[in-house]
Amino acid sequence: MSAVPYTVRNAEVVVIGSGLAGLTTALNLIHHHSPAAPVTLLTKTADLPGGSSPYAQGGIAAAIGPGDRPEDHAADTVSAGAGFVDAARAQVLAQEGAERVRALLDAGLPFDRDADGAPLLGREAAHGAARIVHAGGDATGRTLVAALADQVRAAPSIRVETNAFAVDLAVRGGRVCGVLARHPDGWVFHRTARVVLATGGIGAAFARTTNPAEATGDGLVLAARAGATLADVEFVQFHPTALAVDADPAPLLTEALRGAGALLLDRHGERFMAHEHPLAELAPRDVVARAIGARIAAGEPVYLDLRPALAAKPEGFPTVLALCAEHGLDPWTDPVPVAPAAHYHMGGVVTDLSGRTNVEGLWACGETACTGVHGANRLASNSLLEALVFGARVARDVAERSLPTLAPFALPQPPAIAGGAGAALLNAITADSRATLYQAAGLVRDGATLRSARQRLDRLAVALDRLRGDVGGGCAADAESVRRWGEARNRLLVGRLVVHAALARTESRGAHFRSDFPLEDPAAQRHRFTLNDLAGNAEATLEDAACSIL
Known part of the structure; x- marks a missing residue:
C-alpha cells in the first residue's frame, strides 16, 4: 500500500466532469438510484459548474418554432458535417433535443421570451431557420449550467468532489473497475464498475483557444489509455471570431452576432465574405475561419463590425459588451479586431446511441464523446443540445445496464x-x-x-x-x-x-x-x-x- 494518504471509496457510479453533460448525467441518474447508493461527481475545478459550458454564448439549437421541424434541423446538421454525420443519430439529436428544450421551458428555466412567454428564437450560420434558444442574451451556457449546478448541490444522492483530478482509469480484463484521483487531502481510488466521462474538449491543448484552462482533453486521454476506440480526432473547429487581444483564453464573440447582422471587414473597412461563400457572414464556421485566417497570415487585420447587431438587439449581448469593455474597446463606435481560435472538438471517444464505449463499464457524453452527430464540422449551437440529449441517454443506460460484481483486484499505485x-x-x-x-x-x-x-x-x-x-x-x-x-x-x-x-x-x-x-x-x-x-x-x-x- 502507498506510504502517502491513500483512501478507497466505493461508488455506484462516478461521473467525471461538471459542465452541462456531467450535470445533466448526474441529475438524470438520481432518478434511478436511492440516496443509499450515491452518484459521485468528480470535478477538478474549485466549484460547480466547470468546463466550457459556462462560456457558451450562442444558445441551444432546437426545432420548436412555428413551421420548423426536427427533420429540417437534422438535415442542416448533416449538411454542415461535410459527409461524415450519421443521419439517423442527427435525427435522434434533433427530435429528442426539441423535446428536452421544451421540457426545460415548461420547467421555468430562465430562457429569453417575448411578452407572451414564447421563447425568442435566433438564427445562426448554416441553420435554415431561426431555432436558437437563448438565456440571458449571450449568457446561455452560464445561465443554464448555474441553474443545474444548484440542483446538483441540493441533491442528497449526488456526492460532489471538487478539486479532484482524475489521473487514470483502472481497467482489469477489459472492464472498468475504478478511478485514481488526486484530491486536496490525498490520493483516492474510487472503486466502481461504472464511469461516465464528461470532461469536455481539448481546446487548451492549443496555444490560442476560446476554451477555459481546464479544457485539456482529460476524458479523451483517460479513455485512450484505457483502450477505448477514438474517431474524428483530426476535426477541430476553430471559432472564426475570437477577440484579437492578448488574453488566454481568447474572448469569444458569439456567432449570434453575425446572425443578428454583424459584418466582417478587411483592413480597408470592406466586406469580404460575400466573395468567399454565397452565405457570406453566415457561411459554415470552417469557411469563415479560413477566410479570416488567410488574411491574418498575410499580415492583414480583420475586424468585426458589431454595430448592426447591437442596433438590432441593444440588450442582446451583455457578455460581449463586457468583454470588449474589459479590453478597452467600444464596439458601439468602432469595429473590433478578431482572429480564429481553437473552439470545439468534433472527435472523441466512440460511443453508441446510449453513450457506451467499447470498454465495458465506460460511458462518454458531451464534447468528450464522438457520437457521430457532428461529422467534420459541428453545426452552430448543437453542442449544448448534444450534452442535454446524450447526458440523459447515458444516465438511462447506466441505470439499466446490469454489470457483474467486481472481482478482487490489485489497487493501482499513485505515480x-x-x-x-x-x-x-x-x-x-x-x-x-x-x-x-x-x-x-x-x-x-x-x-x-x-x-x-x-x-x-x-x-x-x-x-x-x-x-x-x-x-x-x-x-x-x-x-x-x-x-x-x-x-x-x-x-x-x-x-x-x-x-x-x-x-x-x-x-x-x-x-x-x-x-x-x-x-x-x-x-x-x-x-x-x-x-x-x-x-x-x-x-x-x-x-x-x-x-x-x-
Whole structure:
C-alpha cells in the first residue's frame, strides 16, 4: 500500500466532469438510484459548474418554432458535417433535443421570451431557420449550467468532489473497475464498475483557444489509455471570431452576432465574405475561419463590425459588451479586431446511441464523446443540445445496464511526480506543446509540418518522463503539482492524437484542411483508432528532449 494518504471509496457510479453533460448525467441518474447508493461527481475545478459550458454564448439549437421541424434541423446538421454525420443519430439529436428544450421551458428555466412567454428564437450560420434558444442574451451556457449546478448541490444522492483530478482509469480484463484521483487531502481510488466521462474538449491543448484552462482533453486521454476506440480526432473547429487581444483564453464573440447582422471587414473597412461563400457572414464556421485566417497570415487585420447587431438587439449581448469593455474597446463606435481560435472538438471517444464505449463499464457524453452527430464540422449551437440529449441517454443506460460484481483486484499505485523542483521544465513543456499543436494542426495543415510536430511532441513526452515514475510507495506531491503534471501529460497526448489523425487524413474536409491535399476525397471514410495505433518517435531520447526545451 502507498506510504502517502491513500483512501478507497466505493461508488455506484462516478461521473467525471461538471459542465452541462456531467450535470445533466448526474441529475438524470438520481432518478434511478436511492440516496443509499450515491452518484459521485468528480470535478477538478474549485466549484460547480466547470468546463466550457459556462462560456457558451450562442444558445441551444432546437426545432420548436412555428413551421420548423426536427427533420429540417437534422438535415442542416448533416449538411454542415461535410459527409461524415450519421443521419439517423442527427435525427435522434434533433427530435429528442426539441423535446428536452421544451421540457426545460415548461420547467421555468430562465430562457429569453417575448411578452407572451414564447421563447425568442435566433438564427445562426448554416441553420435554415431561426431555432436558437437563448438565456440571458449571450449568457446561455452560464445561465443554464448555474441553474443545474444548484440542483446538483441540493441533491442528497449526488456526492460532489471538487478539486479532484482524475489521473487514470483502472481497467482489469477489459472492464472498468475504478478511478485514481488526486484530491486536496490525498490520493483516492474510487472503486466502481461504472464511469461516465464528461470532461469536455481539448481546446487548451492549443496555444490560442476560446476554451477555459481546464479544457485539456482529460476524458479523451483517460479513455485512450484505457483502450477505448477514438474517431474524428483530426476535426477541430476553430471559432472564426475570437477577440484579437492578448488574453488566454481568447474572448469569444458569439456567432449570434453575425446572425443578428454583424459584418466582417478587411483592413480597408470592406466586406469580404460575400466573395468567399454565397452565405457570406453566415457561411459554415470552417469557411469563415479560413477566410479570416488567410488574411491574418498575410499580415492583414480583420475586424468585426458589431454595430448592426447591437442596433438590432441593444440588450442582446451583455457578455460581449463586457468583454470588449474589459479590453478597452467600444464596439458601439468602432469595429473590433478578431482572429480564429481553437473552439470545439468534433472527435472523441466512440460511443453508441446510449453513450457506451467499447470498454465495458465506460460511458462518454458531451464534447468528450464522438457520437457521430457532428461529422467534420459541428453545426452552430448543437453542442449544448448534444450534452442535454446524450447526458440523459447515458444516465438511462447506466441505470439499466446490469454489470457483474467486481472481482478482487490489485489497487493501482499513485505515480511519483516531481513537485516544485520540476516547475520550470513543466511550464516549458506545456508552452511548447501548445504552440507546436497550434502551428501544425491549426486552420491549415500540411504533411511536412505535421511530421515535424509529431517528432517534437514525442520528444516533449520523453522530457515529461523526467517528472514522474511509476514506483511503489507513490508520491507526496501536493494536489496542485499533480494537476499541473497531469494536464501537461494530457495536453501532450492530445496533441499526438490530433497530429496522428491529421496525418492519416490525406484530404480536406470540414474543419480539416490540408494544403498538400486541398480537395475532398469522395472515397474517404471516418478514421477510428486506438492508442496502440499511435506510432511514437523511436529516435527521441531523454537527453536530446531536455536539451531542446530548456
